[in-house]
Amino acid sequence: MTDLKTRTGTELEWTELDQKAVDTTRALAADAVQKAGNGHPGTAISLAPLAYLLFQKVMRRDPSDSTWLGRDRFILSNGHSSLTQYLQFFLGGYGLEIEDLEQLRQYGSKTPGHPEYGHTDGIEITTGPLGSGLAASVGFAYASRFERGLFDPDAAAGDSPFDHYIYCVAGDGDIEEGVTNEASSLAGTQQLGNLIVFYDDNQISIEDDTNIALSEDVAKRYEALGWHVQTVDWKSGADYHEDVPALYAAILEAQRVTDKPSFIVLKTIIGWPSPTLRNTGKIHGSAMGEAEIKGLKEALELDPEKTFFVEPEVLAHTRRAVGRGQAQHAEWNQGFDAWAEANPERKALLDRVLAGDLPEDAFADVPEFPAGKAVSTRVASGKVINGLAKRFPEFWGGSADLAESNNTTIEGVGSFLPPERATAMWKANPYGRVLHFGIREHAMGNILNGIVLHGNTRVFGATFLIFSDYMRPAVRLAALMKAPTIYVWTHDSVALGGDGPTHQPVETLWALRLIPQLDIIRPADANETAAAWKQIMSRRMGPAGLALSRQNLPVFERGEGEASGDVFASTDGVAKGAYVLAAAKKDVPDVILIATGSEVQVAVAAREALASEGIDASVVSAPCLEWFDEQSAEYKESVLPAAVKARVSVEAGATLGWAKYIGDQGRAVGIDHFGASADGDFLLQEFGITHEHVVAAAKESLGR
Amino acid sequence: MTDLKTRTGTELEWTELDQKAVDTTRALAADAVQKAGNGHPGTAISLAPLAYLLFQKVMRRDPSDSTWLGRDRFILSNGHSSLTQYLQFFLGGYGLEIEDLEQLRQYGSKTPGHPEYGHTDGIEITTGPLGSGLAASVGFAYASRFERGLFDPDAAAGDSPFDHYIYCVAGDGDIEEGVTNEASSLAGTQQLGNLIVFYDDNQISIEDDTNIALSEDVAKRYEALGWHVQTVDWKSGADYHEDVPALYAAILEAQRVTDKPSFIVLKTIIGWPSPTLRNTGKIHGSAMGEAEIKGLKEALELDPEKTFFVEPEVLAHTRRAVGRGQAQHAEWNQGFDAWAEANPERKALLDRVLAGDLPEDAFADVPEFPAGKAVSTRVASGKVINGLAKRFPEFWGGSADLAESNNTTIEGVGSFLPPERATAMWKANPYGRVLHFGIREHAMGNILNGIVLHGNTRVFGATFLIFSDYMRPAVRLAALMKAPTIYVWTHDSVALGGDGPTHQPVETLWALRLIPQLDIIRPADANETAAAWKQIMSRRMGPAGLALSRQNLPVFERGEGEASGDVFASTDGVAKGAYVLAAAKKDVPDVILIATGSEVQVAVAAREALASEGIDASVVSAPCLEWFDEQSAEYKESVLPAAVKARVSVEAGATLGWAKYIGDQGRAVGIDHFGASADGDFLLQEFGITHEHVVAAAKESLGR
Incomplete structure (x- = not known):
């Protein structure tokens, strides 16, 4: 195995063909949006060098196998700039061709307006609702550490086939949404060294210059959150200079920092070098018009008469990514095969988890509850969780600071935390199975999505049912992606009592049932709770939310x-x-x-x-x-x-x-x-x- | 008028009676929760000195008149600690008596589990859902500046009867929730010098030591957000020392800073001096038990045999707040009367706004749309907004970075921004009427609540309908409070097109209609849009959300x-x-x-x-x-x-x-x-x- 920290070569090769490939994607972005009639060209144009650098020079990915376990993950949090990803999928040979770019935002095409998981091969997660991708990328990083603990805990750091990076690209909208502050605070606490986030700091959003609404020092904020922060300023000189080597150096530095997540502020001019629309809100989300596209292509020294055009030698150059990726994959396979041979039980577990199969005697430790005694369904759920945890090593979860109220603690397995985060109440283990989200329901929802999408482990998150409202956008995304996340929502009616109307769900059950592809389960007693959990663990068709009582309920006497x-x-x-x-x-x-x-x-x-x-x-x-x-x-x-x-x-x-x-x-x-x-x-x-x-x-x- | 910056005296008088009053509230907090059987004693006990200092020594309030325009506003963002507020309402003579404290969390009592606006006199806003109070306090500060601009724009800073402070107390939950980062970023951008937030940094939440989920440098984060930040550390010495003069000095310093919101980190021990439960998660949200309460009272040198007891001389001392407040009010009245006399038109406007009445010919400038031509309801709404704005000077609003798409810009009135936030596209005016929330829907929702509750102006906020999910907790609070906020939600169906399923509302209309006391209006054409706006402006019974089309719709030919x-x-x-x-x-x-x-x-x-x-x-x-x-x-x-x-x-x-x-x-x-x-x-x-x-x-x- 190549050590994770030194896997990216230290020398950047950046030829004229590379630059031409970058410039070609700018023209293609403009063409695609123009043909569609609407879309988002600006960021796809100005982030083209970053995207190309990542997909062609930095990330370990095999374009011919989007399921490769060892791949670096890429999350486009500013999902409206889906072209950023599609264009690299095209250049790199991931299965998109010019015809697909021509079908941008058309029904059934592989190039919908926002990246859609399960729709376009290679897309790791559906993004678009701002903040969700960056927040979920924290979940991806959680999962990569947890899975390493599950399958290869004793390998040296960076040495395991389960080690890889999570790269995330974010824009102003992601940075402004509160959910990313929640998730980024957790990322700092968790010391997620393999997470590298790029902030496209172009100071332009839809209402133009962000000075009207974003005057904070974002870099300093991320330092305060415990991140390793670097700034690459392409605007620092007299002229705008896309200093790719400087960006590359920052990525290498970010890779070397293994005890903190990394945040790279990349100062860009949106839409550069579009002649009149660059650096304006207009280029963010509208077709540019023929004249402007002509000017763009001229500035790029491309033929303005040609649309959807890529020079064959450029494409031949970039498609070499397939061979490189396959070689990386083959090299990784050696390490993986060695691991599999040395760890047959863990390999069997991995195969089962990836297949989504149940373990043997999966429900043997799920308790039956004797009739008569009154038990709240939240307490019953807590006992079921602990019964499941004995048979499902891939089962983990926790609460948004309500562990005791939600009854969600898996006993005896330690908290998923770096050692120095241990407290009097909680044992810390980087591979632990108890999650502590703090009072951050929305980040919890997105982190759960990231965890499930990363490696198919079973994970749950908990809060009071009323606060499902805080996490609703993430729940909806899980449903849209059919991601089998699990929500433990307790205190499910006015019967919770004295906390009053701010805490009492009334409209909440139906508001959740309205979300397509989401299962809402409200068991009547302790044994229904056990049966519900069994069914949730057996189905993997989408997210499931349990609505559980605070108050004790009689356990019904039942027949066979x-x-x-x-x-x-x-x-x-x-x-x-x-x-x-x-x-x-x-x-x-x-x-x-x-x-x-x-x-x-x-x-x-x-x-x-x-x-x-x-x-x-x-x-x-x-x-x-x-x-x-x-x-x-x-x-x-x-x-x-x-x-x-x-x-x-x-x-x-x-x-x-x-x-x-x-x-x-x-x-x-x-x-x-x-x-x-x-x-x-x-x-x-x-x-x-x-x-x-x-x-x-x-x-x-x-x-x- | 007393200048706002120097209104609080520079010398703190803190007698034995004051200290005894503080200690009495700690015992009362323990007694009240014990009697209720559940509740939140911990923070009420440890924040007693801060609460007493604010209500007895710092804030300008008249306990006998909760409607006094010139009062400082107090927002308890950690609403679960409602006793913090109730106990000061009791001591200060705001209308609560011992019997009310004995009825904590009982049906119909004046002391519900969380502070409820419209239920207990003097409560400025319903809090409890974490983060909402702090985010809304930013709205209160927005409103205070806007109203000053409406009624008394030319007074020197701090010199107007419309100048006052907004004080907010927040806990770990408020700090962890992303919505407060959103709102606090806006507060920094807006330079809200009259907003003073206390962060009760006790390092304990429900899951005990916050080290498991909150390791960030909160003070540094708030500096990055553009706030003036101070730390008062009562834990810095060998023994815990509640250094009230240091806290007082920090408040005075915060008052002197007029170009930034102020953030005071107060490091406390939750539940101090409770003998065994202090500094644990247990004291956060449960009754303490008789033995612990006895120990607490002994530590406070209070009679452990007495419950719900306050010494008559203590109460007599603290009830002097009524007279002091009335004197402050009378002094303020002089300035107010002088203003009213000099500004009869503005006084009439103030009376109308406070009464919630319509202006004369309120709808004279609302356009009628000719039949035949196709117009989207979002475009029609934009024209109606501009027609209303001519007659309603108290009408303002804006978008979460979608102004052009939402059609929400009031033309020619300037953006509500400090001068240095002006951009090429937007004119800045501290008293402007166009709001720019950035991509922060949740903060927008809470800020709207704060604005409406502060001074009854009419305000709207806009985003795409699907992103009402992001602001749903704030919308629910508006409905619960019957606060007449207005939401402009455009792009109201799959007909929005290419942005795809992440942006297309499907379940959203019914999910919103499920919220009690919320009106959802989806007009059929341009003239229904105008009629809907008129009705919304005429009703003030609660929040209203408009669902508007992106696509053009025929304007129906209608009869009379x-x-x-x-x-x-x-x-x-x-x-x-x-x-x-x-x-x-x-x-x-x-x-x-x-x-x-x-x-x-x-x-x-x-x-x-x-x-x-x-x-x-x-x-x-x-x-x-x-x-x-x-x-x-x-x-x-x-x-x-x-x-x-x-x-x-x-x-x-x-x-x-x-x-x-x-x-x-x-x-x-x-x-x-x-x-x-x-x-x-x-x-x-x-x-x-x-x-x-x-x-x-x-x-x-x-x-x-």
Whole structure:
């Protein structure tokens, strides 16, 4: 193996062909946006030297294999400048051709407006929402250290096939968004030496000169956050000078610093050398116009009459990246094969993790909870997490400073922290499995995305359900990418009590259920919680969020199979999203009570009260409506028979979405207003989340 | 008038009674949480000296009048420590008594778990979601400068009745949340000299020692953000020493710095002098237990047998704050009266703004848009904004770096910026009316809250609709407080085109409509946009968000009144939230097509197509479902007759919530999946937002 710190050669070779290749990408960027009619040419033009340097001279990547484990990762946080990446994918032979550039921002093309994970081969993560990429790059760096610990913990630093760099390019928007300050603070705490971030400091955003909104000293801020900071100023001389060797030297220096993440401020002129639009907000996000493009090409000494043109010898030169990458890959394979031979068990683990398979007896240590005793689902979840952790070494996670409240601590495995971050309460281990995000929910969300995308480990993050709002943009990105992150959201209703309306979710469950490709699971008792976790660990189709109670809930006495008579169903139905927990006496119930989470017990009590009045009700526990929606029509009919129009939903939150399940004749028992600071049980009474109210609603629905 | 810079006396008087009062509040904090059974005693105990110093010695406030315009504002960003504020309200005679402290966190009490605006007299803003208070305090400081410019622009610095300080207390959570970095960067850019923030640097959060997640140099970071930073270290000596004079001196120094916001790092031991729980995460958020409270009281030399006890002479001493405040108020009144006499027009403006009244001919300059020409609702909104701005001098706002896309620039009034922040594109004026938030949506949301709460001016903030997710926690707080902030959210569907799924809202409209007390308005054409703005300016019942199109939409030809025959209704119905835009031929339509925003034209086209097949449809334009829900049953019946079960909703987004309006027999035309990068018109076709599809859905709903 080549040592990670010295892997990039110390001499930069930068020929006329290299420069011509860089200049060619500038022209192609202008052409592509012009043809599309809209897009973002400016940064793609001015960052062309950086992008080329990284993809052709610095990063270890194999254009012919985007799945190579040993590759350096590249994250374009300023995702609107997707051309920056596409153009290097074109030059470097990653599978994009001129035709793809011509199809920029067209339906189904490989070159959408923002880089899309799972859509264009080689894209590591979907970016565009500003700040998300830089924040996720911290997660990539977390993952690279964790995976090294999992698979090759004893190798010398920089010596393992699991060692590589995470490179991230960010713009003003990324720097201004608060989520990057959150994530960058964690990166400093974690001493992520393999993370190198470039800040394209061009002092231009959409509203032109950033002096109106960004006057801070960004470099000093990153120093304060514990980063190694360098500035490469291409504007320092009388004329703008794209000093590539200086940038290269800074990258080498950043590679040598192994105990801090590195931040390289690159001062550029956006759109340079575009004749009139450079250094203006206009070139950020609009087509430049024919005249300006002509001027650009002339300034670059390219033929202004040609569009989408690359000289064959330029392309031949840059496509040599494929051979270089394959050679690097082959060299890496030797080290990897040696590791695999010496570590057959770890190799088997790696194969399983990459395949997304379950371990043997995956759920053997997940507890069953005895009926009768009251347990909150958050406490049950904590026990399940610890049961899973014994069988899934790739399972890790933590909380945004609410570990004890969220019940998310894996015991006995140490915190993922450098040694000097140990405290009286927490043991520190660079390869530990307990994550401490601080009070930074949004960064947590993006870091989870980065972790999952990097190496397919299973990771969870936790906070109060209400604060899912803080992390919502990152949750949406996970859903868009179908990244199987896991969220542990506790304190899931007004029943949390005295903290009051700022902390009490009301609209939150439905607001989350609205996000496509996101599963929201709200288990009714401890054993549903265990079943939910098992299903989450078995599925890998996208993100999943658990909504868990603060308050204790009875653990239902259950039978072995389906509900029958007075015997409640087993938890097998949890995986189907909704199931008949308590059957009606008749084949067809008079009324269906459908409830989730802590309100299932309310529905159960209502069923008994209705029975005493001769009304035959079934109780449907519906922990995950997304899973239920996937079921066959037959199964759905068995749970919610179409003939039964009398239905009541019970959920201590907004009622809006329930109409889909209860129909016109149904009644929704819920809370469509903000909560209040008071005892939780009191509030449930006050707000009508009671079996009496459910009984009344059932009668209303029955027209009685 | 006393000059603002020298208003606080230079000599601190700190007697034994003062110290006893401070110590009494510590015991009361412990007692209150113990009685409630849960809550947050730790910070209330250790910050007692700071809170007492501010409320008794520093701030200019009149406990008998919480509405006094000239008061210094106090914002407790670490809202969980609400006792910090309640205890000073008790000591200082603000209306809280021992009984209120005994009712901590009880339903309806004046002492809820977190400070609630509009609930407890004297609370300036609801806090609790971390970071929100500090970010909003920047908005308070924005407002104080803007209002000074509106009412008394020519007074010497510190000399106006509109000059005062904004004091904010923040904890580790506030510092870790990214939103405060966003807002603090803006505060530095804006040189907010009257903003003084205290950072309670106790190195303890819920997961105990913050070394696991907060290792950055916070003081240096705030220097980098352009703040004046001081550190007062009570832990620097061999023993912990609460050096109140040093803290006082730092406050005086902060007051003297008028060109930068001030940040005072106060290093404390949480819970000091609690014998065993101090300096631990345990004392942050739990009742301490009887033994610990006894130890605390003994350490304070208070009687451990007494609970909720304050010595009469202590209370008599601290209640003198009422008289002092009234005297300050009376002195201020002289200056204010002199100003009022010299500035009768400005005084009338002030009275109107405080009353929340409209100006005369408020809407005289709001344009009417001629039918026929296609105009996007974002462009129409921009023209309306400029029309309103002529009549409402208290109307200001801007964008999170998308001014041109959001069409939010008030022309000719200058940007709200210190002179040295002027750029080629933007004129700077400290009292300007155009706001530049940078790419910081979350801070924008909180700053808007602070602005509205400070002095009742009308302010708007803008971004793309999808990025309402970034500001969602702040929007929720506005709704909870019923603060009439205004959001201009443009690019409101997949029709925005090539930017792709990261930028295309799908679930967003319903996710926002789920928030209680928030109005979401999606106008169908330019004239509905004008009507919507008028209604927003007339209502002040809570926040309102406009969802506006990127793409051009036809301006409907309308009649003068209700829809009749082929004559479309006037825009009068906009204020009712939904109205019959195009009537059916018969009294009772065969089918109702209900649509919002850009999809109303689709419904109109479908109505024509249906007519050609002999199906009689009405088109209901529903710009604001919240306003519609408020209407009388009669009005609702006139728009959506119960007898008509055949209904189709049309909205280019998630369909979830439409069931409420279209019922079991209805059909929802919408988009329940993520978007794609492509031309907007193409996507609408591809995703079935077409009149053909609406026609088919109408027939399905009719059972044909």
